[in-house]
Each structure stands twice: as C-alpha cells, then as structure tokens.
Amino acid sequence: MGNARADARGLIAKLTLEQKVGQLFMLAFGGKDLIYAKQLVQERYVSGFYISQDNAETVSEAKNLTKTLQDTASSTRLDLPLIFGVDQEGAWGVAVSETTTGPGNLALGSADDRSLTREIYGVYAREMMACGYNVILSPCADINSNPDNPIIGTRSFGEDRDRVARHVKAAVEGALKNHIVCCGKHFPGHGDTSEDSHRLLPTVDRSLVYLQDQDLVPFQAAIDAGLPMIMTSHINFPQIDPDFPATLSPKIMNDLLREQMGFQGVIVTDSMNMWGMRKNYDPAQSAILALKAGCDIIMLSEEHYEHDAANYVAKQMATIDGVLQAVEEGDLALDIVENALERIFCLRIQLARNTRRSETDFSDISTEKHRNLADLAAEKAIRVVRDRDNLIPFKDAFKSKVKLIGLSGAEAHQMVVSTRGIGPNDPQAAFDVLCEELKNTSVDIEILSEIDFQGLLAGEQSIDKEDIVIGVSEDYPLPGMDYDVDLQEERLSKLIEITKGKMVVCALRSDYELRSYPDLSTYVAAYSSRACSARAMARFIVKALAGCEG
Structure with missing residues (x-):
C-alpha cells in the first residue's frame, strides 16, 4: 500500500484542478x-x-x-x-x-x-x-x-x-x-x-x-x-x-x-x-x-x-x-x-x-457449478416457521385436491417484470417460476386463475374441508416504488377466514408478514423472491405432498 x-x-501532482475535481x-x-x-x-x-x-x-x-x-x-x-x-x-x-x-x-x-x-x-x-x-x-x-x-x-x-x-x-x-x-x-x-x-x-x-x-x-x-x-x-x-x-x-x-x-x-x-x-x-x-x-x-x-x-x-x-x-x-x-x-x-x-x-x-458466467451453488443456498434457506396443525408433511395428500393460489395481483407481477435499471430486474415473477416448476412434475395441483381466486374471495366458489390450500406470497425491494403487499395482505386475510386458518402459506419473501396472521396454521419461508428460491419452494411442496419432511 x-x-x-x-x-x-x-498521479495527483500531474492533474489540473478541473481534472482533480472530476476524479x-x-x-x-x-x-x-x-x-x-x-x-x-x-x-x-x-x-x-x-x-x-x-x-x-x-x-x-x-x-x-x-x-x-x-x-x-x-x-x-x-x-x-x-x-x-x-x-x-x-x-x-x-x-x-x-x-x-x-x-x-x-x-x-x-x-x-x-x-x-x-x-x-x-x-x-x-x-x-x-x-x-x-x-x-x-x-x-x-x-x-x-x-x-x-x-x-x-x-x-x-x-x-x-x-x-x-x-x-x-x-x-x-x-x-x-x-x-x-x-x-x-x-x-x-x-x-x-x-x-x-x-x-x-x-x-x-x-x-x-x-x-x-x-x-x-x-x-x-x-x-x-x-x-x-x-x-x-x-x-x-x-x-x-x-x-x-x-x-x-x-x-x-x-x-x-x-x-x-x-x-x-x-x-x-x-x-x-x-x-x-x-x-x-x-x-x-x-x-x-x-x-x-x-x-x-x-x-x-x-x-x-x-x-x-x-x-x-x-x-x-x-x-x-x-x-x-x-x-x-x-x-x-x-x-x-x-x-x-x-x-x-x-x-x-x-x-x-x-x-x-x-x-x-x-x-452462470456455470453449472454456479447454478448448483445457488440452488443449494435456496434449498438450505427454506424454513417451516410455523406449523400449528402439523400440516407438513401433507398426510393422505393423494385423497385431497391441492389448490395453489397466488396472493399477489397480476398488476403487482407486471410491476416487477417491467421495472428495469436499479433493483431486482427479475425477468419473471417468482410465482410464475414456481408454477412452471410444478407443472414439470407429476404432482396433481390445481393452480387457481385470478378469476377463480376472485370468485373464491367473493363467495362464488368454495373450498372443501379436505382440500389442501397453498397460498404463495411475494415481496420485492423496488427502489422508490412499493410492491403491492397491502392487496396481498387483504387477500390472504380473507383466505385465512375462508379456510379457518387451516392452510399453508409458502412465502417467496421474508417472514416478517407472519405477525399479521395470528390465525394462520402453517407458514413456510424461502426468504427470497429469486427464481432459484421459487424452484426450491416447488421442490419443497412436491416432497411435502409425497409425505416427506421438505
């Protein structure tokens, strides 16, 4: 040094004052x-x-x-x-x-x-x-x-x-x-x-x-x-x-x-x-x-x-x-x-x-070794933060219908993928990555459309008590902008009311929202909205449905 x-x-001695200031x-x-x-x-x-x-x-x-x-x-x-x-x-x-x-x-x-x-x-x-x-x-x-x-x-x-x-x-x-x-x-x-x-x-x-x-x-x-x-x-x-x-x-x-x-x-x-x-x-x-x-x-x-x-x-x-x-x-x-x-x-x-x-x-750039490291980190990060009713691993899942629900609105996802420059720069919303990963498995999961979810919240559709309901929450640190967590909170609160709390939230985000849901039975957090974490959460869900401990 x-x-x-x-x-x-x-080097400093060679510079004019204007050059020094520019540096x-x-x-x-x-x-x-x-x-x-x-x-x-x-x-x-x-x-x-x-x-x-x-x-x-x-x-x-x-x-x-x-x-x-x-x-x-x-x-x-x-x-x-x-x-x-x-x-x-x-x-x-x-x-x-x-x-x-x-x-x-x-x-x-x-x-x-x-x-x-x-x-x-x-x-x-x-x-x-x-x-x-x-x-x-x-x-x-x-x-x-x-x-x-x-x-x-x-x-x-x-x-x-x-x-x-x-x-x-x-x-x-x-x-x-x-x-x-x-x-x-x-x-x-x-x-x-x-x-x-x-x-x-x-x-x-x-x-x-x-x-x-x-x-x-x-x-x-x-x-x-x-x-x-x-x-x-x-x-x-x-x-x-x-x-x-x-x-x-x-x-x-x-x-x-x-x-x-x-x-x-x-x-x-x-x-x-x-x-x-x-x-x-x-x-x-x-x-x-x-x-x-x-x-x-x-x-x-x-x-x-x-x-x-x-x-x-x-x-x-x-x-x-x-x-x-x-x-x-x-x-x-x-x-x-x-x-x-x-x-x-x-x-x-x-x-x-x-x-x-x-x-x-x-x-x-993005070698197989690097991708494997990212996948390993994402997998090791996942935590079952709360499981009051011992829903995980899912018991007799083959007898139940599994409903997967994205808690964020489509407009919130659009904000994520269209925001470029400083920030996450995600090419795809985490929920969409999760759904794609699940579709590539043999697990039979019904992914509710936005229209069906709206109908459920409005009381136009119902959930059987044997159904396994999985809600997916997300959050993204967007500089100068707010990801719409308020809408997400409103929708999740209503869903907890409908299911009487007996449901699972898979969080592609931090777990800090959990304090807002005292009646929620089960909460699993990935602590990330990155694609590798969405894929890791999909693997967790598949294992849990197979009766394994994530």
Whole structure:
C-alpha cells in the first residue's frame, strides 16, 4: 500500500484542478449512451460509473460497455482503470437473465452457512469481473431491525446482529479472494427505518451506544476483514448529529467511521440523486458537504424517483461545476480533495492489479457449478416457521385436491417484470417460476386463475374441508416504488377466514408478514423472491405432498 500511495500522489501532482475535481465523481448515464459516457471520461475526468441493468441487459453488452470505456480511459494521462460499480448483491442484480444472483442475502442468512455465503460472493466476483465490472456494491451490512422496512428486507442477512456480522465478513472474504473490490453499505445502517431513502430522508433516533452495540457490529466485522469501500446512507441520526444526515456528517463519516472504527478505505456516497437527498439539498451543496464530511467519491445515478424525469445530465454538470467553484473560492480546501484522491487512486491501482490476477471470461458466467451453488443456498434457506396443525408433511395428500393460489395481483407481477435499471430486474415473477416448476412434475395441483381466486374471495366458489390450500406470497425491494403487499395482505386475510386458518402459506419473501396472521396454521419461508428460491419452494411442496419432511 505504501508504494500505491506514493504512486497515487505522483498521479495527483500531474492533474489540473478541473481534472482533480472530476476524479471525485462516479456518475451514470441513461440507457446505452456511450457517447455521453465517453465525454464524461475525456472532458469531465470522472473516476468511474454506476452501472445498472438499464445500461447493459446482457453479458455481451456489459463486456462491450466496459471495454469501450476502459479503452477511452487508457488514452488519458492517468491510464488507470475506471471504476464500474454494480449492485450485484443477490436481491438486486445486473444482467440477471444470464448471471447468477443466488437467492440473496436474507436466504443466505437463513441457511446460515458461512462457507456457502463466501462461495456465492466468489461467484459474484468471478461473473462480474468477466463482464468487466470491477466493483460490487455489496454486501449490505444492514440489520433488519425494523420489519416494516420497505427497501432493505431480503437485501440484509437478517435481524440478528451476530449472524449478519458473520455473513458480511464471509461475503467480504469471498469477494476479495476472487479479486474484486466490494463495498459494504449503507453506513451506519439502513435496517432500522420504515421509510425508503430513495423517496425521502428517514430518521433513526438511536444513540451512539445503541449503534455501537447493534448496527455498527457488521460494519466493523467487514472493516476487520479488509473491506476496501463503504457506502453511506442518506439517513438522519439526530442523537449523533442533529444538523446533518449521515452522508453529510463529519461526526459520522470522519469521527465515527474513520477515527473510531479505523476505516482507511474509500467512502462513496449513496446516490446523491436519490429523492431523500434532492428534496432537501441543492446537488452541488450536498456534494460539497459530503466531501467536507469525509466522503471520497460522489455518486450520482440516472434515477427518477417520484416520477421526476428532470434532466440528469444538467444536474451532473452543475454538481461538478459547483464543487470546482467551491475549491477555487476556498470554500472547499484543496487538501480535502487531494486526500480523497489519494484513497481513490490507491483503489484504482488495486483495480488494475485485480484485473491482472483475475482470469475470467464468458465461460465463467452462470456455470453449472454456479447454478448448483445457488440452488443449494435456496434449498438450505427454506424454513417451516410455523406449523400449528402439523400440516407438513401433507398426510393422505393423494385423497385431497391441492389448490395453489397466488396472493399477489397480476398488476403487482407486471410491476416487477417491467421495472428495469436499479433493483431486482427479475425477468419473471417468482410465482410464475414456481408454477412452471410444478407443472414439470407429476404432482396433481390445481393452480387457481385470478378469476377463480376472485370468485373464491367473493363467495362464488368454495373450498372443501379436505382440500389442501397453498397460498404463495411475494415481496420485492423496488427502489422508490412499493410492491403491492397491502392487496396481498387483504387477500390472504380473507383466505385465512375462508379456510379457518387451516392452510399453508409458502412465502417467496421474508417472514416478517407472519405477525399479521395470528390465525394462520402453517407458514413456510424461502426468504427470497429469486427464481432459484421459487424452484426450491416447488421442490419443497412436491416432497411435502409425497409425505416427506421438505
């Protein structure tokens, strides 16, 4: 690292002020507009890009994107690799139809096999490096303290502090062993909110003592494991800093993260284009405050939460120009800029080393071994959380009619498959995957149509008391949007009333909804809405119908 720091300082000395300021940014671009992206490298001197499914839907497109832009960067005076950061974290992903997401962190936490978590993150590393992506913006080190959290959920390893810490550490180890930079998020914790910071600025009213005992433990485990990068959270922690949210707080970024916790790596902001930040701060003002607080990289992605389609290009330019002006006028010290650049350049020097060490290509994408690992993780995650009437395994199932009911409406499924860019990027709703898998078995199951389900809820159809009723619930962490769990809850509550609670819910999601259904007999959770988990749940149902213990 000593040589890297000396090399970094030598590179900084070559740059003009405008170039130094540009290097503080990690930006995004709309769709597949590589012309604008190349301009950002050549004319605004950015350090890298936040890449989403919107930029590259396939592995081939990803490889073309990264090669084109890296070739552009190699012609600059720095000749350092660009940062390509992607949300490959399980519940969220990129090039999802071709890469291996696995079931996601909450399922890995449920499986509670650290070696499996380590291997899954090794898969992320190898597949993303084969795409040309050199930074995974994961793992989430957030603890699911609040079951009503709309945006973390299946992205976290769970609600238990020590379990989350164990798996965060394993994830970091798996990524670093396979030569990719990983980024823990969302410091100092996004799990204890009931609001989505993509839409507004949440508040967590906890003391520092509480955070040190809970939320900070997984982050410390990650730092101790060699975590090279941490992402901030746009959340108010008034008991620590009554004046600024975490991203803009020197007390949190410098005093807490740097000095108390000993983190010496790169601090990147969560997207400053998120509505929680934009509603409260001018873009340039927030970037300046973040740098003063101790952040190194200002990240802006091409987001339009709250249906705001404002010109993101103009905002990006205004933000860079605002920071440049602040340095020129003495409002932002040059030392702050150059200290941040030293850390950024050390990271990018490491990226160059990782690229040389990583021998990946297209043959490393979604291999049979990778798919088998994902299937194993999904299978090990499934839990029978409640079974008051001992319905599982199903007894004398051959004498009964089995009715499978999707509890989400068709419109909710359409929202999932049509939402592209940042998020899950599922090509197919989990319930549909489950149904397809069951249709490929010899099990005789009646899958109720939406029309038949509506008729059942309206009392126009009935269920025999011998019938085995299986309801399937789902949830997806969609940034800036809500999956319609309210409709799902309404429909399930009615179904529990009709069956007098003697039914099974197979949850392709977390089990946090269970507290709303005290009269429900049996609940089985996969802790994931990914396809591998839907297939694993189908196998569980088949085994249970055969009289086996899932």
